[in-house]
Amino acid sequence: MASLLRIAVSGCSVPVLGAVLPPKVHSTKMPCLRMFGTHQALWSQAAPKPGIPYKQLTVGVPKEIFENEKRVALSPAGVQALIKQGFNVVVESGAGEASKFSDDHYREVGAKIQGTKEVLASDVIVKVRAPMHNPALGVHEADLFKTAPTLISFIYPAQNPDLLKKLAEKRTTVLAMDQVPRVTIAQGYDALSSMANIAGYKAVVLAANHFGRFFTGQITAAGKVPPAKVCLCCVGALAGLSTQGTARLGNALGMIGVAGGLAATLGGLKPSPELLAQMSGAMALGGTIGLTIAKRIQITDLPQLVAAFHSLVGLAAVLTCVAEYMIEYPHFATDPAANLTKIVAYLGTYIGGVTFSGSLIAYGKLQGILNSAPLLLPGRHALNAGLLAASFGGMIPYMIDPSYTTGITCLGSVSALSAIMGVTLTAAIGGADMPVVITVLNSYSGWALCAEGFLLNNNLLTIVGALIGSSGAILSYIMCVAMNRSLANVILGGYGTTSTAGGKPMEITGTHTEINVDNAIEMIKEANSIIITPGRTFLIHTRRHIVKTDTLKQNKKQFGIHPVAGRMPGQLNVLLAEAGVPYDIVLEMDEINEDFPDTDLVLVIGANDTVNSAAQEDPNSIIAGMPVLEVWKSKQVIVMKRSLGVGYAAVDNPIFYKPNTAMLLGDAKKTCDALQAKARESYQS
Structure with a gap:
């Protein structure tokens, strides 16, 4: 014109x-x-x-x-x-x-x-x-x-x-x-011709969508659209990371996919040189910080690192949703489809706020900055219900009143309310449930990413966010099943399993048997088959020592992993792989429980609640019905712990007093150092 x-x-x-x-x-x-x-x-x-x-x-x-x-x-x-x-x-x-x-x-x-x-x-x-x-x-x-x-x-x-x-x-x-x-x-x-040309292409695309069948001769209706190679790379990364043999390939595919997505996004935006310089500077700063943290972090500290990064995802979601509302506000009054954008911005702000503050609390508990015990505020359920009602109640004036001031006020209010709710929810969850908290926060961050992708019209963000959100939700459900608890019970700071009868717990009586390092080495030498069941202590001190100590000549050596052992899902598997343990001898609980009756010796290193027989023997126990590693069914058990104290669930463990159990008490690192030295001396002589 x-x-x-x-x-x-x-x-x-x-x-x-x-x-x-x-x-x-x-x-x-x-x-x-x-x-x-x-x-x-x-x-x-x-x-x-x-x-x-x-x-x-x-x-x-x-x-x-x-x-x-x-x-x-x-x-x-x-x-x-x-x-x-x-x-x-x-x-x-x-x-x-x-x-x-x-x-x-x-x-x-x-x-x-x-x-x-x-x-x-x-x-x-x-x-x-x-x-x-x-x-x-x-x-x-x-x-x-x-x-x-x-x-x-x-x-x-x-x-x-x-x-x-x-x-x-x-x-x-x-x-x-x-x-x-x-x-x-x-x-x-x-x-007239140019607009008719565009309308013609659009008409074919819309007609193809409603047609519901293939075109004769397999003709492509919408012209030349390049395939989404980047999305395939991201999905391939998830598939590659599922097994130890292809983990490096999966990691490489993930990096290629994300780098390709960033490049495609920058190319599509076509930023000015000034804006490109700002974006490049921000990316370089973030990459430098991430690389520095990754080089300094210990692998045992990965759970708190994941929680900290989840908080950044939540904060980014809140800022993106608010900024997008400010940018798109002039179009809300004239675009009938804008209501959907407003709803997504509101929900994205809410999810991002919960993820941000909840992840910070989880980080504090995992890092030891905050007490890992649950903070049970009086009337916390009523408080959380009120926060939830206020958050979603704010959507009413947000959707009805078209003014800019009302919209920004509602978004600011839901940001504050959701942040408070993230604190009250996560603070009420004990340290034993932190693995589930990590997966739930992972799911939250995925849905926050999904909202960002929708608002920014970025398919890569939307797809990756949906993958993370759904996979995190599925993993949370699997872990709750492994503890015989509902997801709501964990998130709301519940206590006890769905099978707990509610009566007085069984009183444990008896005397424990205590051994020293020399006795333990003799038992290890005499055993033809050994199963090692690691716990949190294994994560901190002994993962390398126990592998070196177990350079023994047993006919059968295996590791038994409980789904909620450690501080995040899969952490024990990663640590064992880092220590050089072959992946084929690392078995999940369901796979290895049937092997315990035929096993000569089980080494329990730092595990407690995940091997507690009260889950099966005491219907009044708060962990009743929780699937556990049935180590007490083996011929002999050596439990390596600092003391006879309880675990995260605060439940006494009957296996400490069973006749086939021997307690090797003491500091985990010192005990494993002594075991390693004694094993070398024994096998060299």
Whole structure:
């Protein structure tokens, strides 16, 4: 449109625009000189008369009032092009909202924002739809034109004879976009064909979506769209990380996928050099911080690192949702689909707030900064219910009141309420349930990512967020089943399993048997089969020592892993792999429980609740019904612990007093050092 306007006021068309102040118009029919020959015909005409200087002309861009019309006659880029040529441009307030162009966008390029009457009184009016009756003002748009203006618009004169009469009364020079001839010289101004072309592609895509069957001959309906290789890389990374043999490949695929996603996103944004420099600086800073932390962190500290990173994901979600609301606010009033965007922004803010504060509390508990014991506030369930009700109740004014102040206030309120709720929920969960908390927070961060991807129209973020959210939820459910507890029971800081009878727990009586390192080495040497069941102490001190100590000549050596052992899912598997343990001798609880009766010796290193026989023997125990490693069914058991104290669940363990159990008490690291030295001495002699 801007190009046509420049042509219209220069060269061979100057007399047309020069007719801004023409003599009296006697007819609406004007002769049109069409030139289909060579360009020499243009030069054979008389020299054009001087026209009106551009700086004296005002171009008006009114808001389209046709029902459901979302287009605008000039974009900010077109306005900028005209202003550079010397034109004055006025734009009606809200003219570009439906096309995602705010008034500020037009102001930034030099346009003035004015009312309907002022815009329609311009020297040159550019419109998409033909002038029509304005119900808000009660007059026809053409009646608001000044005398002898120029109108550039779609007119369809055969269908609008009454409009032509009104335009004739105003002595209007009309450039009908729908009457531009479809010849080579006019292709650049054939707006009808270009829009019809776009509509044709869109129609095929929509029709294919509703068709529901394959096309004859397997013809691709929508043209050349490159495949989503990056998404396949991310999914392939998850598949590769599922087994030890392909873990490195999966890690490489993940890095390739994320790097490709970042590159594709930057390429799609096409940022200016200044913005690209800012983005590159932020990415470099974040990458440097992440690399520094990764090099310094111990592998045993991975759970708290994961929790800390989850808090950053939650914070990013909150900031993204609020920022996107601020950016998209001008379009909410005119776009019927904007309500969905507003809902996603609100929910993303809520999920992000819970993830942010909850992850910080989890980090504090895992790092030892906060007490790992549950913080059971009086009336905490009523408090959490009130916070939840207030958070979702705030959505009512947020959706009903279209004002900017109300929207920002509601988003700020839900951010604060969700952050408080994250603290009250996570603080009430004890250290024993931290593995489940990690997976739940992982799921939360995934759904927060999903909301970010939806708001930013980024398919990669949406897909990866959905994968993380769903996988975290599934893993949380699996771990709760492994503890015979419901997910709600864990999240709400519950106590006891679903099978607990509620009576007085069984009283444990008897005397424990205590041995020293020499006795333990003799028992290890005599055993033909050994199963090692590691726990949290194994994570901290002994993972390398026990593997070296177990360079023994047993016919059968295995490791038994409980699903909730350690501080996060899979942590024991990672530590064993790092220590060089073959993956084929590391078995899950369901796989190894049937092997205990045929095992000569079981080494319990730091585990307590996961090997507690009260889960099966005492229906009144708070861990009743919880699946455990049935180590007491083996011929002999050596339990390596600092003392006879209880574990995270605060439940006495009957296996300490069973006749086939021997207790090797003492500091885990010192005990394993002594075992290692004694084993070397024994096998070298």
